[in-house]
Amino acid sequence: MTRTNLSDIISCLSGYDPDAMSVTQARQVINDFVPPLATFEKLAIRSALDRVLAQDIVSGINVPANDNSAMDGYALRGDDLPASGERTLPVVATIHAGQHYAHNVSAGTCVRIMTGAVMPDGCDTVIPQELTHAATDGAVTIPAGAVKTGDNRRRAGEDLRTGQTALRRGKILRPADIGMLASLGVAEVAVQRRLRVAFFSTGDELRSVGEVLTPGCVYDSNRYTLYGMLKRLGCEMLDMGVINDDPAALEAAFRRAAEDADAVITSGGVSVGAADYTKQIMQQLGDMSFWKIGMRPGRPMAFGRIASGDKEAYLFGLPGNPVAVMISFYFIVRDALLHMMGAEQAPLPRLQVVSRSAIRKRPGRTEYQRGILSADDDGIWRVRLTGEQGSGILRSMSDANCIVVLNDDQGNVASGDLVQVVLFDGLV
Structure with missing residues (x-):
């Protein structure tokens, strides 16, 4: 090299x-x-939190693996939804999450279904139980206009498809990423x-x-x-x-x-x-x-x-x-x-907020001033400086919750002007 x-x-x-x-x-x-x-090294996924991913993670399965219900309710054919008034359908089975109903659901019937349960053959729509009435173990009444064909049905691979890149190299693994790895059945990953x-x-x-x-x-x-x-x-x-x-x-x-x-x-x-x-x-x-x-x-x-x-x-x-x-x-x-560290690079997010006071600034250099950001009763976010901005005043960093960034070509700031701030939350 x-x-x-x-x-x-x-x-x-x-x-x-x-x-x-x-x-x-x-x-x-x-x-x-x-x-x-x-x-890089290989770690169990729980130990990989906040580490930098060293290799792409490609999904080996569909997530979810099957079409499933997004609601507790009744799975039926969209063609059986009433155009007006209401319609009563016989309930031929009850399906819980983790179960598979091996039979085709005939036209003019429905099944009781729980959230996450696999959609049975013949059904393409779920009506939430709270939108039905007169429900019994053997029948349920469905009003017109409560749902449309295809509603409340999660498609197989809706989250991730087989062969799709789930996480890319350089990603700093956060709690949601650890959960995604678990959803793919991944037990350990390569990290920098x-x-x-x-x-x-x-x-x-x-x-x-x-x-x-x-x-x-x-x-x-x-x-x-x-x-x-x-x-x-x-x-x-x-x-x-x-x-x-x-x-x-x-x-x-x-x-x-x-x-x-x-x-x-x-x-x-x-x-x-x-x-x-x-x-x-x-x-x-x-x-x-x-x-x-x-x-x-x-x-x-x-x-x-x-x-x-x-x-x-x-x-x-x-x-x-x-x-x-x-x-x-x-x-x-x-x-x-x-x-x-091999981490993906992204600039620190900057927010535009209103300055509560005038700030003296000489063009030709970038200044980083310590600020306290808060919202007024009107919901407008405004920032004020912590006080003296000397480079030896460490208390100013402790008091602050953000940095006011004044770019090199910027001059004096008047009270009420917009300024850019970088929040300490996520940085420190």
């Missing part, structure tokens, strides 16, 4: 400027450079193996939860938010803790990550600073590019591939500010990891 160099992909990018990358350009480069995993992601924070000022917070130091929140985001994505995680601003320690951490993981995510050390050795080590170990992306928060970012011996991993170097880490992950890194 031919090895792709990052520089080759970047050289094909129109208007490439590492100090003025757009969000769209960054996503394109990453998607073109990062390959999906090629290995879990993506292994290593992550660590850099900085002498960082302390882990449980350590003493000395003057000038702060607790490291980024590893905990990364853990939560990666957990929701279904990744296998390697938390490597906090790495001090020391070249030897950083190199050892990067080498271990490259040897043990498919992808590596770091926070901090990708901007200009006297103690930021991270960029130097990244370049030493791999094929790296450093960008200033036209987004707020989350401007500085590193991306590429690092290696140790014959092992390698794809690296995402994120800024150090807590909100910038989360925004960079959700709107750039998340799609890349899904691509590596």
